[in-house]
Amino acid sequence: MSSIPLPIDCVIGINYICNSRCVMCDIWKIKSFPELLPEEYLKLPASLLDVNISGGETFLRKDIPEVIRAVRTACPQARVVISTNGFMPAFIEQQMKKILEIDPTIGVAISIDGVGAMHETVRRIPDAYKKSTETLERLQSLGMKNLRFAFTIIPENVTHFSKVYDDACERRIQFTHSYAQSSDNYFGGIHIMNDPDLRVLRQQYEHIIGRELQSWNLKRWARAFYAYSLYRFINEKKQVLNNDPGTRFFFMASDGVVYPSVVHNYAMGNLKNFNSWGELWNSEEAETARAKVRTEGKPAWMICTARTAIKKHPWQVASWVVKNKFFGLELV
Numbered sequence: 655m656s657s658i659p660l661p662i663d664c665v666i667g668i669n670y671i672c673n674s675r676c677v678m679c680d681i682w683k684i685k686s687f688p689e690l691l692p693e694e695y696l697k698l699p700a701s702l703l704d705v706n707i708s709g710g711e712t713f714l715r716k717d718i719p720e721v722i723r724a725v726r727t728a729c730p731q732a733r734v735v736i737s738t739n740g741f742m743p744a745f746i747e748q749q750m751k752k753i754l755e756i757d758p759t760i761g762v763a764i765s766i767d768g769v770g771a772m773h774e775t776v777r778r779i780p781d782a783y784k785k786s787t788e789t790l791e792r793l794q795s796l797g798m799k800n801l802r803f804a805f806t807i808i809p810e811n812v813t814h815f816s817k818v819y820d821d822a823c824e825r826r827i828q829f830t831h832s833y834a835q836s837s838d839n840y841f842g843g844i845h846i847m848n849d850p851d852l853r854v855l856r857q858q859y860e861h862i863i864g865r866e867l868q869s870w871n872l873k874r875w876a877r878a879f880y881a882y883s884l885y886r887f888i889n890e891k892k893q894v895l896n897n898d899p900g901t902r903f904f905f906m907a908s909d910g911v912v913y914p915s916v917v918h919n920y921a922m923g924n925l926k927n928f929n930s931w932g933e934l935w936n937s938e939e940a941e942t943a944r945a946k947v948r949t950e951g952k953p954a955w956m957i958c959t960a961r962t963a964i965k966k967h968p969w970q971v972a973s974w975v976v977k978n979k980f981f982g983l984e985l986v
């Protein structure tokens with residue numbers, strides 16, 4: 655069997671327990687789920703350029719500094735970002751002091767699904783917005799610059815999409831967003847009907863994409879394209895660009911099982927059962943999962959899958975940016 659190129663992007667769920675009660679995710683209902691030991695992350699491939707450490711609530715893993723140390727050792731070139739709901743401000747600050755000693759460049763993405771009470775409506779945790787923004791402020795006081803708000807679009811909070819974007823801009827942090835999708839192997843296996851008001855959604859996207867395109871910053875133009883492509887995905891349930899789940903990126907669950915992505919429930923193998931990443935990646939099980947993606951695969955569009963697609967099709971992205979920046983935004 656010929657050798658498959660090594661992946662460059664991934665999401666790693668390091669635990670499946672959570673202290674939130676989000677309406678669009680059932681992970682919080684899971685009471686216990688196996689977790690890899692920190693040293694097992696040493697088998698991750700050095701080819702990775704982007705690693706999103708996700709959960710559950712990541713900071714409920716008390717040994718998160720050791721997990722980060724192993725990821726950083728295995729993937730020296732990677733940009734590492736930890737996702738958190740930010741509901742334990744003082745404890746997160748304490749853990750981040752240790753993590754910053756291991757990796758001063760690490761990023762943190764704090765989930766915010768609305769400004770003020772709306773965040774509490776989605777997360778169903780008292781004072782949710784106050785707690786999450788306190789976490790942000792504590793991390794800023796540590797001197798962290800690599801910080802962002804992460805917004806998840808659902809019907810309930812679509813009117814707050816641009817408000818959270820503006821909030822992030824005012825606080826001088828980055829903004830990222832996703833669209834809640836059903837999954838058999840993630841989000842606690844939840845299946846949801848995510849049908850936000852498309853007229854409102856369009857207005858929100860026009861505001862956000864317009865502001866990103868006004869900038870003179872390549873990264874922000876790429877984000878504008880990502881936003882446009884997610885808007886199209888929500889409307890048409892089709893990907894604007896093709897990508898290769900299970901080839902250039904993967905999702906690894908907290909028990910070590912690797913999947914092509916969070917929505918492709920085809921196990922490629924458990925990292926615990928292999929001596930090295932290369933063995934897993936070139937295994938028959940992994941190849942069978944890739945074949946299923948090709949024949950039965952469903953469209954999926956989220957930051958990790960989109961990022962690899964954007965890197966693969968730079969000219970298509972550049973031509974969209976030129977057209978929409980200089981000749982007016984067209985959302986289709």
Ligand code: SF4
Pocket residue numbers: 672673674675676678679680681682709710711739765841
């Ligand atoms: S979306 Fe995140 S914070 Fe909410 S229940 Fe799921 S894992 Fe927890």
